Amino acid sequence: MTKNKVVRLARRPHGAVKREDFAISVEEMLEPGDGEFRVKTEYVSLDPAMRGWMNEGKSYIPPVAIGEVMRAITVGTVEASRHPNYAEGDIVVGLLGTQEYAISNGAGITKADITLAPMPSWLGGLGMPGLTAYFGLIKISQPREGETVVVSAASGAVGQIVGQIAHLKGCRAVGIAGGPEKCRFITQELGFDAAVDYKAGNLYGDLKAACPNGIDVNFESVGGDIMDTVLAQMNPFGRIALCGLISSYNATELPPGPKNMRAILAMRLRMQGFIVFDFIKDYPEALTALSNWYRDGKLQFREDVRTGGLDAFPDMLGLLYTGGNFGKLVLKI
């Protein structure tokens, strides 16, 4: 009889995530009760936010408990159902955790239309990263036509969508990415107006050259020196949508904040943190927009699909914090 492989949080990581922070076990198969269904996991989404979920302390969502299945968004196939709205063969997306099989009662589950886009895209451009890009750009930073939008981690799951939407909205889309290959990709493949390679050693000057009229909007996922450099080039009344601070997620002590705080004052900037879950009532609006752009060929998604199953999960997760992925990182089960 089939068993269920499960990745559980074994301890709270100190610094970078290690294999020993997780316990991988083979457990009894889960059986759906009345009003439930079983999902066979096809792909697990690897997201920067996972590192935060592993920490103790007050945040927007409770931490994963020690011994609990590691929290993850997955896409999978319904293969046994006692729920009236879900049938065998349905493709579903939700917070079903790092396990080969999961039980759901439908709460927080959405169905994925794989005739529109393949399964990994429902964890990327048509999933949480796409929604994050949409809400952070459109609702939080409110770009106007002709403005310059700078996005960090620009070839990543969220950044790649932000830049493309900014371009579609008539903005100058400038991406910051690591290395010439990612920079080439966002300009040549995705249509960003310019790319800046933060590894090239001249971030301030290269950013200045890419943004001759200054920066009106910063969609920020990195923090640290990158954010600090962007801050120094913001225009009056600029907006910063704070989506992530990945440069510090593995820090063992809180790193100092940006030196250019004074720009927030002198330039009257608005910096606003946001979490995609706060926009849940607007998901349909965003998903319609993203789907239509994708269908019309105006929006592309790049996923970085890794193999190795759940055993590879701990190592794959680490890629996110070193720029080792290229596009939305997902793990095939």
Place this chain on the structure above:
Amino acid sequence: MTKNKVVRLARRPHGAVKREDFAISVEEMLEPGDGEFRVKTEYVSLDPAMRGWMNEGKSYIPPVAIGEVMRAITVGTVEASRHPNYAEGDIVVGLLGTQEYAISNGAGITKADITLAPMPSWLGGLGMPGLTAYFGLIKISQPREGETVVVSAASGAVGQIVGQIAHLKGCRAVGIAGGPEKCRFITQELGFDAAVDYKAGNLYGDLKAACPNGIDVNFESVGGDIMDTVLAQMNPFGRIALCGLISSYNATELPPGPKNMRAILAMRLRMQGFIVFDFIKDYPEALTALSNWYRDGKLQFREDVRTGGLDAFPDMLGLLYTGGNFGKLVLKI
């Protein structure tokens, strides 16, 4: 014949302001031309922003040039007029500079009604600091009844008004100030709901005790460790009106920003810088509100009036950056 004593910027300060950064000279009396009037300066306003005006570099207003009369808001008496709207004896307020006499064509000048409040109040609660408090609190941080509002530099020119307005709006007004005397003043005299003495050595714990329901709004004028401590106690969807960063104005190198940046993300905070001049079209609304509250005894102003004339200006200015003033600092001429 009467001469005009003038304080000019002699050089750009390095760190704290020194007497040698200014040149004090006795110059020829100024005579108004057609459409102009001469103002005899009665009080000079000493404002934290002055330190920024002395620096080179991009900001919300051009720096004071070397050799130029030091920029300052003053209140004074019209004593010679060739302008149809200003008569001898009128009391006027404006950016007339650190000098005993100034010439104006009326641009940016407002008349002060000294039957309502004495002259120093028109540089304080009914002047730029009062307007700053009003717009930063009402327009930028938008407090709702029952929320907790924390204001730093709480006995200062702006902070004292912020806390009183917050209290009037049904918020819990908590002030951070230096020393027991200032703390007693804001609670006993001004009606703040609580005070926290940042010099007492237990800012985090004392702030926590003063804000049992967390912090919804931070009206921030200080920055540094004080702001960092407040950030760590902000509630979800809190707002930070960034009015000043006085703790770093004399820094010779940019100090690091707050370590608790992650709170902006996790708590979805909105931090917004603002400058009172951006609200010029709404000055009448604010001034009406402030005047009415003052007339009705709902709002008090504390000024710290210093003597010594313009010769004392350089030393008096320094008081602002060490907490040496107690209330709105003005210099009597």
